[in-house]
Amino acid sequence: MEPAIQIKPGATKWDIRQKVWDYIEENNLANFPRPVHNRIPNFKGAFTACNKVSELQVFNTTSEVKVDPDKTLEGVRMAVLQAQKTLLVPTPRLRTGLFNKITPPQGATKEQLRICSSAQGVKDFSVPVGLDAKVKVDLVVVGSVAVSEKGLRIGKGEGFADLEFGMMSSMGAVNEFTVVVTVVHDCQVVEIPDELRENHDLTVDYILTPTRVIKTSCQFPKPLGIIWTKLNTEKLLKIPILKKLIDLEEQAGKDVTLGALPASPEPGLRTSRPTRQTRQRPRQSMQQDGEGEYRQERAVESEQKARQRPARVRKESRGDAGKEGETNERRRGKNGGNVRERGSEEGGSEVLSQRKLPVSVTTVYLGGIPAGLRVSELKTALREREATPLRLTWQGAQHRAFLDYSDPQAAEQALEALQGLSLNGSSLQAELAKSQRGGKRSGQDRNRRPRPSTAPKSQPAEPDTESAVDVVTEP
Numbered sequence: 001m002e003p004a005i006q007i008k009p010g011a012t013k014w015d016i017r018q019k020v021w022d023y024i025e026e027n028n029l030a031n032f033p034r035p036v037h038n039r040i041p042n043f044k045g046a047f048t049a050c051n052k053v054s055e056l057q058v059f060n061t062t063s064e065v066k067v068d069p070d071k072t073l074e075g076v077r078m079a080v081l082q083a084q085k086t087l088l089v090p091t092p093r094l095r096t097g098l099f100n101k102i103t104p105p106q107g108a109t110k111e112q113l114r115i116c117s118s119a120q121g122v123k124d125f126s127v128p129v130g131l132d133a134k135v136k137v138d139l140v141v142v143g144s145v146a147v148s149e150k151g152l153r154i155g156k157g158e159g160f161a162d163l164e165f166g167m168m169s170s171m172g173a174v175n176e177f178t179v180v181v182t183v184v185h186d187c188q189v190v191e192i193p194d195e196l197r198e199n200h201d202l203t204v205d206y207i208l209t210p211t212r213v214i215k216t217s218c219q220f221p222k223p224l225g226i227i228w229t230k231l232n233t234e235k236l237l238k239i240p241i242l243k244k245l246i247d248l249e250e251q252a253g254k255d256v257t258l259g260a261l262p263a264s265p266e267p268g269l270r271t272s273r274p275t276r277q278t279r280q281r282p283r284q285s286m287q288q289d290g291e292g293e294y295r296q297e298r299a300v301e302s303e304q305k306a307r308q309r310p311a312r313v314r315k316e317s318r319g320d321a322g323k324e325g326e327t328n329e330r331r332r333g334k335n336g337g338n339v340r341e342r343g344s345e346e347g348g349s350e351v352l353s354q355r356k357l358p359v360s361v362t363t364v365y366l367g368g369i370p371a372g373l374r375v376s377e378l379k380t381a382l383r384e385r386e387a388t389p390l391r392l393t394w395q396g397a398q399h400r401a402f403l404d405y406s407d408p409q410a411a412e413q414a415l416e417a418l419q420g421l422s423l424n425g426s427s428l429q430a431e432l433a434k435s436q437r438g439g440k441r442s443g444q445d446r447n448r449r450p451r452p453s454t455a456p457k458s459q460p461a462e463p464d465t466e467s468a469v470d471v472v473t474e475p
Contacts (some may be wrong), residue, residue: 004187005408015195018148020188029185031386033071033239040156041141042071043185045210050075050183051319052208053141054083058179062138064088066099066168070143071121073183077102077117080281088129088137089122089165098167098241100126111422118384131245135173141163142202144182148192151203151218153182162202165238166226170245176222178233181206189214200227229259359392361404362411363433366418369399370426380422387414402433 005023007016021037023029030036053059053076064086067077080087103125104116115121129135142161146154152310155161161250165221168174178204185207199201200223207214228246236242236258250256276310371377375394378401389403405411418430 001186005189005190007191009193009194013464014157016154016190016192017145017157020190022122024185027187028157029187032383032388038156040068040070040145041185041188041393042073043188044113045185045259046183047075047153049185049208050079052213053079053181053183055213056179056181056206058139059083061124061420064137065139065141066090066137066164066173067141068143069119070144073141074227076141077122078114080149081108083118087117088135089126089269090160092367098131098171098265100145101128101129102126120380121385131171131241131248131292133171134172135168136170137173140168140174140178140180141407142180142182142204144184144188146188146190146192147182147184147204147207148190149191149207149214149216150194150219151205152192152194153202153204154192154196159200160198162223165202165228166200166223167241167245170226170249176224178222179206180209182203183208185209186211199223200230201217222349227399228256232259232261234261244262263433278328298471306348362408363435364403364411364414364418365404365429365431365433366401366403367399367431368426369396369401369428370424375401377423381421382418383418385421389414389415399423423475 003021004452008018011019015185018037018128021035021041024036025034026275030041031046033039033042036042050073055372057064059079065076065080066088070087077087077089080144081102081104088099089102090099100122101104102116102122103439104113105125105259108116111429118127142153143155145156153161173320173362182204184207189209190209197220203216203218203220203222205216207216221428226245226249228240228249234273236246247254366378375392375396379388379392382392382403387403389402393402393404401413403411415430415432420429421428421430425438
């Protein structure tokens with residue numbers, strides 16, 4: 001099969017990464033989180049590809065599986081839990097240990113297992129596994145940015161998958177026969193030159209895509225143990241567990257000489273990324289699943305400060321169009337209500353300003369919201385089902401909410417994802433809003449001042465989704 005992305009001779013690992021990231025973005029092949037640059041892409045069709053793991057013989061014979069925390073691999077984690085196997089997930093960025101064992105509630109339902117396989121579930125239902133634990137892993141599943149049919153793999157450039165395998169090898173959890181699987185979009189299968197492979201690089205035995213299961217028959221060896229000369233004191237400071245491991249290996253008489261601090265980070269273990277002008281979407285104050293990317297950890301300092309402030313929502317009426325030049329100050333709305341919007345320099349806003357909304361949006365009605373449910377709980381459910389809207393209009397007192405999406409296709413995908421959604425024991429009803437069943441609703445019309453009504457003041461018109469008591473918030 002001809003690769004969709006052609007790699008030019010002499011390309012570096014970073015050249016290949018940028019090629020893949022650009023291709024996925026340009027062809028709109030990814031789900032949240034976006035953009036995919038500097039991430040393991042959460043491509044469309046990931047769940048279909050993940051389900052193919054159950055077709056592998058090794059999956060049916062193993063009892064313990066290690067799966068990376070990438071959002072892309074959520075379907076694999078779900079499959080492991082449904083098969084009642086032991087699921088081990090690395091600690092994000094290895095900050096607090098090597099990995100955690102996911103322990104679902106006794107008699108967990110399918111919905112509970114789905115939650116356990118998500119980022120939040122990994123946090124809430126995990127037990128740390130120490131370096132001295134007796135663990136035997138027969139199957140390792142990792143995310144990738146690019147991979148070749150020969151089994152060569154390129155990650156996002158920080159070396160965590162390679163390091164994790166080396167650490168597991170040092171504690172006897174894996175060996176040269178351990179099967180390694182990666183899950184990628186078909187376009188991520190490219191020709192990777194052999195000369196780019198380094199001795200610390202993890203190779204793969206199987207590649208799962210939405211359309212194929214590829215057995216690589218890889219001839220290159222897997223890294224056995226940690227190659228300490230590839231690390232330095234800076235890496236040890238960032239990953240405390242390495243300090244404990246280096247002491248154990250030194251006591252065992254192994255050579256633990258560290259490498260020198262390089263003038264520029266080495267390929268495969270880079271601690272910084274090349275500067276690149278990419279179109280960045282406004283960052284949102286939310287946690288995410290994945291890739292050791294449960295949080296948007298690379299946010300600027302001002303964004304981190306903004307997140308520490310108490311959350312604010314605004315009450316919006318159709319008269320609060322405001323002036324575009326006043327997005328960074330507290331101002332008085334035309335109807336006398338106070339409106340608070342943050343500019344992009346504050347790291348994103350809780351309310352999408354009128355400028356950021358598309359000209360037209362498609363709105364989904366969500367009914368049956370149980371009493372006592374918090375908007376944050378709904379936001380979490382939307383993120384987990386990959387149905388995050390551009391804007392959420394919360395009407396909890398009326399047991400409903402309205403979700404704005406960029407186009408009808410995005411709304412239809414959200415409707416499909418929200419079918420069967422149940423929160424706090426109540427089944428929610430998702431359908432196109434009445435105003436959408438005959439066409440789109442303008443994003444600007446939501447905030448446009450209505451024309452004076454000819455009806456008597458004593459008989460006000462029936463309120464619609466833009467009622468003055470709506471709380472509009474960015475999910």
